[in-house]
Amino acid sequence: MRAEVDTMLCKAYANCTFEAPEVFEVDETTGKAHILVEGSLESRRDEVERAVDACPVGAIRLTK
Ligand code: SF4
Structure with missing residues (x-):
């Protein structure tokens, strides 16, 4: 799992x-x-999903 910021x-x-x-x-x-981590965020999935939910403008998108 990776993430992108629009x-x-x-x-x-x-x-x-x-x-x-x-x-x-x-x-x-x-x-x-911007994203500080290169590569997969799988080991940080929980906190990344919380960040997605916390973004008020929906700017973070999860990708494979
Ligand atoms: S929460 Fe959303 S709008 Fe705020 S800095 Fe993060 S990506 Fe940008």
């Missing part, structure tokens, strides 16, 4: 970084979240 939707609310701080970070320059 930077057109992301509004830097940072909820994702609270739910999964090792996976998501908001770039102070761009004001957009």
